[in-house]
Amino acid sequence: MTPMQEVEQLIKNNIEDAHVEVSDLTGTMDHLNIFVASDIFKGKMLIDQHQIIMDILKEDLKDKIHAVKIKTMTKEKYQNL
């Protein structure tokens, strides 16, 4: 599994309804662009939404991943994009 696939799986394991897209920002597989749509974000401030993802990735961020760019939204917003 690539780091991108690992991160996608990790997020899906923690957030049941998550739609997850992970891409490699730099070609080095340690700067990742992460998109997550889920209903658990409903009514939460962006900071809290991002913190949920950061918490899930906490261990990986210590060594495997250097930096992440996160975008989160509710499923409802995602479906109306």
Next chain:
Amino acid sequence: MDQNNPFKILNEDGATKEIKPADVTGELKERIESVINSDQLVLFMKGNEHFPQCGFSANTVAILKHIGAKFSTFDILQDMDIRQGLKEYSNWPTFPQLYFKGKLVGGNDIITEMYESGDLKDLVNS
């Protein structure tokens, strides 16, 4: 630390100094909270609003100025204890960090997204 060395900040590698959540207590915690609550909007950044030392900090300052927000800044490059302590205090690993009424709003990505959606202006005017 050599008090006579004007470059002491640049020579000190903040990343090697570890402060754990349990360490952010007592005097450091009080100091962090007094800065966070010193104004309605407080931006912890690298440099200051006139001379930002990092592109992300500069971008956040530009956004705040553009929406006409009144804010205070704190230069984390001048204070290694606050720099490391705040990361643990708020469980947020990077700077800049913007606080509104004592609560973390976000870093540059979030501020930019909230600026584009209009949510940031609504928040600071609330």
